[in-house]
Amino acid sequence: MTENLPEEVTKSSFRRKVWDYMTKNELVNFPVNIYKRIPNFKGAMEAAQQLVQLEEFKKARVIKINPDKPQEPVRFLALEANKEIIVPIPRLRTGLFLHVTPVAGATKEQLKTVASMRGLEQAGKPLGLDSHIKVDLVVLGSVSVSRDGYRLGKGEGFADLEFAMMMKMGTITENTIVVTTVHDCQIVDYLPPQLFKEYDVPVDIIVTPTQTIYVESRLKKPFGILWHMLSERRLKTMQVLQQLKEMDENDGKSVVLKEVDSDVETRHYIKNRVKYSKNKKRFNAKREVSDTENNVEGGKDKVDKPRFTRRRTYKKSKSEDESDPLNSEVQIKENSTKSASRRRKNFRARTKTHIDFSLKLSNISSGVRVRDLKNALLKRGVKPNEITWQGYRGICYLHFSKLRNETAPPDQPVQVDSIVANLQQLQIGDSVNDEEGFIYVEPAKPISRIEVTDVTTV
Numbered sequence: 001m002t003e004n005l006p007e008e009v010t011k012s013s014f015r016r017k018v019w020d021y022m023t024k025n026e027l028v029n030f031p032v033n034i035y036k037r038i039p040n041f042k043g044a045m046e047a048a049q050q051l052v053q054l055e056e057f058k059k060a061r062v063i064k065i066n067p068d069k070p071q072e073p074v075r076f077l078a079l080e081a082n083k084e085i086i087v088p089i090p091r092l093r094t095g096l097f098l099h100v101t102p103v104a105g106a107t108k109e110q111l112k113t114v115a116s117m118r119g120l121e122q123a124g125k126p127l128g129l130d131s132h133i134k135v136d137l138v139v140l141g142s143v144s145v146s147r148d149g150y151r152l153g154k155g156e157g158f159a160d161l162e163f164a165m166m167m168k169m170g171t172i173t174e175n176t177i178v179v180t181t182v183h184d185c186q187i188v189d190y191l192p193p194q195l196f197k198e199y200d201v202p203v204d205i206i207v208t209p210t211q212t213i214y215v216e217s218r219l220k221k222p223f224g225i226l227w228h229m230l231s232e233r234r235l236k237t238m239q240v241l242q243q244l245k246e247m248d249e250n251d252g253k254s255v256v257l258k259e260v261d262s263d264v265e266t267r268h269y270i271k272n273r274v275k276y277s278k279n280k281k282r283f284n285a286k287r288e289v290s291d292t293e294n295n296v297e298g299g300k301d302k303v304d305k306p307r308f309t310r311r312r313t314y315k316k317s318k319s320e321d322e323s324d325p326l327n328s329e330v331q332i333k334e335n336s337t338k339s340a341s342r343r344r345k346n347f348r349a350r351t352k353t354h355i356d357f358s359l360k361l362s363n364i365s366s367g368v369r370v371r372d373l374k375n376a377l378l379k380r381g382v383k384p385n386e387i388t389w390q391g392y393r394g395i396c397y398l399h400f401s402k403l404r405n406e407t408a409p410p411d412q413p414v415q416v417d418s419i420v421a422n423l424q425q426l427q428i429g430d431s432v433n434d435e436e437g438f439i440y441v442e443p444a445k446p447i448s449r450i451e452v453t454d455v456t457t458v
Helices: 011-024 044-051 055-059 069-080 108-115 117-123 158-169 232-237 239-250 264-295 318-323 325-351 370-380 417-422 429-433
Strands: 062-065 084-088 097-100 125-127 137-140 144-146 177-181 205-207 212-214 357-362 386-390 395-400 440-443
Touching: 011 144, 044 069, 044 177, 044 205, 055 177, 062 069, 069 084, 069 108, 069 137, 069 177, 097 117, 108 117, 117 417, 158 239, 232 239, 370 386, 370 395
Parallel strands: 062 084, 062 137, 137 177, 177 205
Antiparallel strands: 084 097, 097 125, 205 212, 357 395, 357 440, 386 395
């Protein structure tokens, strides 16, 4: 796809043109909302089949493949070809990589399951900084690439950071081949070199469903971690980065971080925390004034009024009860029976849904309400059975029971990795205008006491 230079020459403007074009022309598979993510383009399997024909792939024993949805066919075909794969842990929050080795005698369906994000989490073994594994080939997803090797990801910089870490560990070298699989329309003739920094990872080979492009003059790759480009906040969110920093400091190297955290994500987080703090102070001040007015009247203490109104009850007159003692006894029994029935009904309502797995959503703006969340989930086609809303803490939990495919055997649950994938880069409220104001999604540990919001009544 040949593109003219946009009026605003930025990385974001090129990404936006690709996302708009692919959306308008229906060139993506699920998830169809491709903004802020690597597009799951139509023909991803065909591109993967082209990739496995490369000599670079055939010679490789260990391949690093990104966890993006369009690279899932690459992971499957690599395992089928008896290759070892390492996949970055999403957002590097709990570690570095997951190492997956092929299982002898596994069927295609089993390998497809392992290649999914849920399968990788179950079958992969964590790989730390002390690993001495060598990677022979790197496969990345892209939003756009140029024929001379410049690459645009979704804008978060994790692929670049992973590459720098592998260089630091000695897992790869500057000669390690980097491949990307994309749709043909994601290739542009030209991306301005001045947009790219020393930490940006270029590609050596571009594979599409219809063609393979070898970059004639390979661009220089990052040589390691550029500490002056990282903020203290990002360091705190990644334990593996803290470990690498300590290693460099122990070696006597001077590690200087970026003084000002210019990340949009951080600005959004601080803005929301300040807003929440101000609202909380304002609420507490009003409450103190209200309590003072209610409790003091004419210099005398006043009894606190009940916070909630009592349920209105109607009693029969004393004369009626005395005139018909049998009716009074029957009425008592009926009331007792109704109370017991209500208790059983409420208990069944609380326990009728069996929760099989839960997801934790965090980095939620303080201005977001549960109705906003429900609408955002509805647009993504995600329907949790229950929601635990803790918006004041910036988090919530989505609870699901195992969804089943109507055509599948009764004992075979549908994989939930599609739900997790569809929630990636979810944005709600004010965050939709921020570059990285996304909602973090991660599996949630079992919660001992769940206060739920019935999503059907929101």
